[in-house]
Amino acid sequence: MPELSDVEAYRRVLAECGPGHRVERVEVRDAGVLRGGLTAGRLRDALAGSRVTEPRRHGKWLIMHTEGPALLLHFGMTGQLVCARAAEAPAAHDRVLFTLDDDRQLRFRDQRKLRGIWLAPTPGDVDHLLADQGPDALGISRAQLTDALSGRPRQLKAALLDQSAIAGLGNLLSDEILWHARLHPARRTNQLSGEQRGRLGRSLHQVLRVSVRAGHVPARRSWLTGHRDSEHGGCPRCGTELAHGRYAGRGTVWCPHDQPAPAG
Known part of the structure; x- marks a missing residue:
């Protein structure tokens, strides 16, 4: 897509x-x-x-x-x-x-x-x-990202995919950003520490810079996207077998070791 x-x-x-x-x-x-x-x-x-x-x-x-x-x-x-x-x-x-x-x-x-x-x-x-669109993800500021994650608590994956909160992110970008940030897709937006929000923002900008240059989310061997479609694919960071499930109604891939599920 x-x-x-x-x-x-x-x-x-x-x-x-x-x-x-x-x-x-x-x-x-x-x-x-x-x-x-x-x-x-x-x-x-x-x-x-x-x-x-x-x-x-x-x-x-x-x-x-x-x-x-x-x-x-x-x-x-x-x-x-x-x-x-x-x-x-x-x-x-x-x-x-x-x-x-x-x-x-x-x-x-x-x-x-x-x-x-x-x-x-x-x-x-x-x-x-364009009135129902949030700020463009490529130029989103720290304050705008904080605003996008505020309000009704929900899962991070759902917040990233919500075009009225952040415009431009789809399934591949969202999973890649969360993997880079070491955040589980089911973590609630109101459970993020300041340090975690900072990691998320840095990961978002890093992933988008590289992806925009490529014209797509590149299937780099050092990225999640390079392994997500492999049967029993392993995390390129730690080697743990990647987990697959559905969050925000979308097929989702993450590393259960580097992106631990939130407590409770």
């Missing part, structure tokens, strides 16, 4: 392919990815002739700004953004094609179509669509 690091890679694709170029044609091959009442005709009318400007990302959302309206793209489970030559045949799951004035195309590709594309005619509409 695309997480913050993946969407940041798609932002780079858009930043390299789009800014300064005009949208000459919009081809909607599957209107099933259009959201918020958006129709193929309305999308074509809104984007035709608009010049693409610098994109930005917030959490798992990519904002494609133009001199007119903006598009908000959410990639769900299987979405991608691809830059291709217009002469190249579309892939089977290319749902919307934006042809630019240099004969390149931005292609929104998505097999399962769980999320999609929203139109935001004004900056206020962008803010409205």
Whole structure:
């Protein structure tokens, strides 16, 4: 599933392919990815002739700004953004094609179509669509992280996955961050000491820095992600066989030695 690091890679694709170029044609091959009442005709009318400007990302959302309206793209489970030559045949799951004035195309590709594309005619509409998002995980401050972990006590894994608390973290990132911080996914947010909150914050920023450079959560041999899918995989730090279970409704992996379960 695309997480913050993946969407940041798609932002780079858009930043390299789009800014300064005009949208000459919009081809909607599957209107099933259009959201918020958006129709193929309305999308074509809104984007035709608009010049693409610098994109930005917030959490798992990519904002494609133009001199007119903006598009908000959410990639769900299987979405991608691809830059291709217009002469190249579309892939089977290319749902919307934006042809630019240099004969390149931005292609929104998505097999399962769980999320999609929203139109935001004004900056206020962008803010409205993102109103339920917490601070972006990549730039979250210590104070913002403390706020995100405050309030109703709950399991750490659930708090990290809550996009209204911290925007951008998914299953792989959350497990990796907790493993780096040596914190069990079921530990309650109100059970964290100041030292543990500090470890969590440092781990979050470390994991995101590396993952954003890679464009995904890398399967490093020295990281949890490099072992989580191996049968009887061992912790790369201590060698203990990794534990598997479900927390916050998601398949979760942790080290029972380095991430001991909280008492009680």
